[in-house]
Amino acid sequence: MSEQKSGANKMWGGRFTTAPAEIMKKINPSIGFDYRLYRQDIAASKVHARMLARQGIIGEADNEAIQAGLDQILKEIEESRFTFSVDLEDIHMNVEARLKEIVGEPAGRLHTARSRNDQAVTDVRLWMRDAIDGLDAVVQELQRALIERAGEHVETLMPGFTHMQVAQPVTFGHHLMAYVEMFGRDRQRLAGARERTNICPLGAAALAGTAFPIDRHFTAEQLGFSAPTENSMDSVASRDHIVELLFCCSMLAVHLSRIAEEITLWCSDGFRFIALSDAFTTGSSIMPQKRNPDAAELVRGKTGRVVGSLNALLMTVKGLPMTFMKDMQEDKEPMFDALETVQLCVEATTGMIRDLTVRPDQMRSFLERGFPTATDLADWLVREGGIPFRDAHHITAKVVARAEAKGCTLSALDIESMRDVDPRITEKVYSVLAPEHSVNSRRSYGGTSPEVVREAIARANARWL
Template identity: 60%
Template sequence: MWGGRFAEGPAAVMREINASIGFDKRLWRQDIAASKVHVAMLAAQGIVDQADADAIEEGLDRIADDYEADGVPEDASLEDIHMHVEARLAELIGPAAGRLHTARSRNDQVATDFRLWVRDAIDEAGAGIAALQRALVSRAAEHAGTVMPGFTHLQAAQPVTLGHHLMAYYEMLRRDRSRFADARARLNESPLGSAALAGTGFPVDREATALALGFDRPTANSLDAVSDRDFALDYLMSATQCALHLSRLAEELILWASQPFGFVQLSDAWSTGSSIMPQKRNPDAAELTRGHSGRILGAMASLCVTMKGLPLAYSKDMQDDKQPVFDAHDLLGLCLAAMTGMIESAAFQSERMRALAAAGHATATDLADWLVREAGVPFREAHHITGRAVKLADKAGVALWELTIDQLRSVDERIGPAVFDVLSPDASVKSRTSYGGTAPARVRERIAAARKELGISG
C-alpha cells in the first residue's frame, strides 16, 4: 500500500497496533456505498472511463454480497476496511481497481463512512427511544389516576399519580430524541472530495456525491472535513444524556421492586434468581442498564480526551474514534430495548402505592395552600400552622387528613370543613390542575398530546 517509499515492511507489533480492521469492518456497507457513489461521479466527470467505472461498481457489488454472506475477512497487513475492499476489488477486476482511489484519500473516505454510520446509529437511537416512549405512554394511560407517593430527597413529599411519574420520563426521552435529531442535522454534510486535507485538483462534483449519499451539502473546508469528529462527539453526548435518563428510570424500578417499596413486580423475563437463595427475584436488567450508563459516559469521555489536543488535520490518534462510538451504540440499543420490555411487562402494585401515598403527611402542602387560598393567610404563616397540624397528627398517630375538623380547628380556627376537599391523597392530586400538574385530567391531556407526537392513533 505504501509503494516505494519504504524499503522494509512494518514490524509485527507495528502491524498490530496500526491495524483497525478488527473494529472498523463494521463500516463495510458505508464504505462500499460511498465508493460506488465516488466512482460514478468520477465517470460522470470524465476522470475515469465508464468501462472501468462499470467494472468497479460490479466488483463492489460482488464484495458486498460476499461480506453479507460470510462476513469481512481480517488481514492485519491491509490495516482497515478501506484497503480490504480495494485489495479484494483488485483480485476481482484487476488493475482497473486502482482507479477507484482517484481524487480521494483514506482521510476523507473514513470521515464519510463514519458519518454515514453515525447517521444510521442516530436513526436507530431515535427508533429505540420512540418505542420506549410508546410503552411509557401506554402504561401512563392505564395509571393516569393511580395515586402514589411523590418524593424529594427520597422522602414522601406530595401525592402524585403513577401516570404523571411515567410521563416525566417521556419528557426526558423527548429531549433525548431532539438532541439526536439536532446531531443528525449538524453531521449531514459530506467530506467526500476533501482528499487528504487540501482538496483535489481533479474536477470532482462534490455536490453530486453529497446528494447521492443523502447529505444536505458538501463540507465547506477540507481541513476541517477530514479532522472533524464533532459528529461522533455529538452522538456520544446525546447517547450519554439518554443513558443517564435510562439509569434514573432503572434505579426507580430497582427501588420500587424491593420489598420495602413493593410498588412493582418485574416479569420473570426481565429478572433473574439467586444461585443460593431460591426466593430471590433480582432486577438484573434494570441494574445492568444502570451500570451500562457509566460505560456510555466513559465512551464519551474517551473520545473527548482523544480529540482535545490534536492539531489539524488528520492524526492516527483518530483511529481510536470508532470503538467508543460502536460500544456506546451497542450498549444504548440494549438498554433501550431492555427498558422498553420492563415497562411493557411491569406489574404495578396500585394498592401498595396508594397506601403509602399519605405517608409522611404528604398532603401538608395542600393544607397550607388551602389556608392561603380560602382563608387569606400569608403562606409563611400557613406553613407554620400546617407544621403544628402535622405535629398534632403525629401525636395522635393518624394521617394529617384523618384528623377531625375539631382537631384541625384547635390548631387554627380559620380551618373549615372544606379543607377535606383537598386533604386526602386522592383529593390532593385531583386539585393539582395547573398546566403540567399531576391532576389525572391534566395527565390524560398530556398523554393525548404525546400520542399525537408519536403518531399513535386512538
C-alpha cells in the same frame, strides 16, 4: 471475521522497503472493528467512481468495472466469503485490494481525488445516520410503552417524592409521562446530531482538497447528504459529530439509569410498588426466595460504560493539531460500543415497562405516611382564610407536628387539635386532606390530575408517535 497473513506490507509503494515491527501489526490495524463500515465504504466508493466518470476523470469502462467489482465484494462480505486481512489495516484497503484482484487495473483508478482521511470520515458519517435512525426508532418504542402504561394508570395514586421523602400525591400515569418527556428531548438531541452529521466530507482528500475537477455537490447528493462540507481541513480533522452523538447517548443512558433506579426501588421490599416477571428478573445461587431486578440493575450499570466512551473520545481529540492524526482511529470503537450498549438498554427498558405489574394498594399505603397533603392544607388556608402563603406554611407545619405527635394522618387529626393551632381552621378543611382530592385539584397545565394527564397523553401521542 477471518484473517489472512502475508509478508511485508506493500501498501506504501517504494517508500518503505521492510515489513513493520510485529507490535505495529497489533497496534496499527483497525480492521478488527472498522469492518462494520463495509456497506458504507462500498456505497461511497461506488458514488465516487460514478462522479469521477461523470467528470471525465476516469473512463466509463473503468467505472463499470469498478461498480461490478464493488457489487461482488458486497455480496462476498454479506455471504461471509470475504477474507479480511490485518496486513491491509482497514476496511478501505481490504476492499480496494480485493477490487484489484477482481477487476485489475481499473481498481487503481478508484482512489483518484480522495484519501483514506476523507474516505474514513465519510463512511462514519453514513454509518452514524443509520445508527441514529435506528436508535430513534427504539426510543420512540420506549415512549410508546410508557404512554400506553400511563394511560392505564391515570387514576392510580402513588406518592411523589423529593429528597426520597414522601412529598405530594401524584398518579403513576403522571410519573411515567415524565419519562416520556425526557426521552423526547433525547430524540430531539439525536435529530439535531443527525442534521449536523449529514454533510459530506468526501472530496476533501487528505486535507487540502484536490486538483482534479471533482463535483462534490453531486457526490453529496448521491449519498443522501444535505451538502458537502465547507472546509477541507475541518472535514478530516474534526470528530465533534461523533462526540456529539456520544453525548446524546450518554444523556439518554443517564435517563435510562434514572428509570432503572426507580424500577429497582419499586421492586424492593421497602416499596413493592411493582413486580417484574421471571422474564426480567433472576434468582440467587444461595437464597431461594430472591427475585432480583437484574435487567434494571444492568441498565443502570451500563450507563458508566456509555459515559466512559464519551470521555474517552473527548480526551483523544482535546489536544490534536490540524489535521488528521492516527489518534483519530480511536473514534470508532467507543462509537460502536456506545451505540450498541445504549440501544440494548433502551430495548431492555421497554421490555420492563411492558412487563411490570403495578400494585396500587401498596402505592396507596405510602400515602398514609409523610403527610403528603400538607401543601393542600396550606393552600386551603390561603384560599379560605385569606392568609399569606408563608403564614399558612407556618400554621400547617404546626398542624403536621400535632398529627405526628398523635401518630395519625392529617385527615384523621381531630378538628380541635387543628383549631388549637389556628382558630380559622374549620371542618371544611377535611375536604382537601384526602390524597384523591389533592391529585384531582392539580389541574394546572402539566399537572397530575387525571384529566390533565389524559390531555398530556393525547398530546404525546400526536407529538412523539
